[in-house]
Amino acid sequence: MKPKHVPIPHRPNPGSVHIPAPVTPGAEVLLSFKHLNLTDKFTPKGREAEYIITALGRMREMCKLKPQELKQSGKVWRCHTIKWDETSEPKGYEAMPKSFQDSEPMQISLGKADGRLQGYFVGSTFYVVWFDAHHQLYP
Numbered sequence: 001m002k003p004k005h006v007p008i009p010h011r012p013n014p015g016s017v018h019i020p021a022p023v024t025p026g027a028e029v030l031l032s033f034k035h036l037n038l039t040d041k042f043t044p045k046g047r048e049a050e051y052i053i054t055a056l057g058r059m060r061e062m063c064k065l066k067p068q069e070l071k072q073s074g075k076v077w078r079c080h081t082i083k084w085d086e087t088s089e090p091k092g093y094e095a096m097p098k099s100f101q102d103s104e105p106m107q108i109s110l111g112k113a114d115g116r117l118q119g120y121f122v123g124s125t126f127y128v129v130w131f132d133a134h135h136q137l138y139p
Helices: 049-062 067-071
Strands: 030-032 105-109 116-122 125-132
Touching: 105 125
Parallel strands: 030 125
Antiparallel strands: 105 116, 116 125
């Protein structure tokens, strides 16, 4: 008896980028560190362990919100579009794959003195590019 042929699901080329579907109504924020770019400028390096615990707690709370709630939260999360010409990085996310360079860059506060996450939304997923623990983007 000949075995039944089962097709292998399509897998993207290793160099290609998969962009998730648009936001599913009711979906909560997911954080992705797939494109995290830790540099001397954008790093939690030099911060106390308590800072990391606080930052992780804020990220956990962020993931309980829907993207629209986060974006409309006012001063609680200070989630807003980044205006590159007003920052210390006027060229933006230069190291990003081309397919993401056109995404709207966003900044989200981790607390008044706790730094910021910079990245972009694709659907309900926020891709963190920089962990700005020392407020270096908007000095």
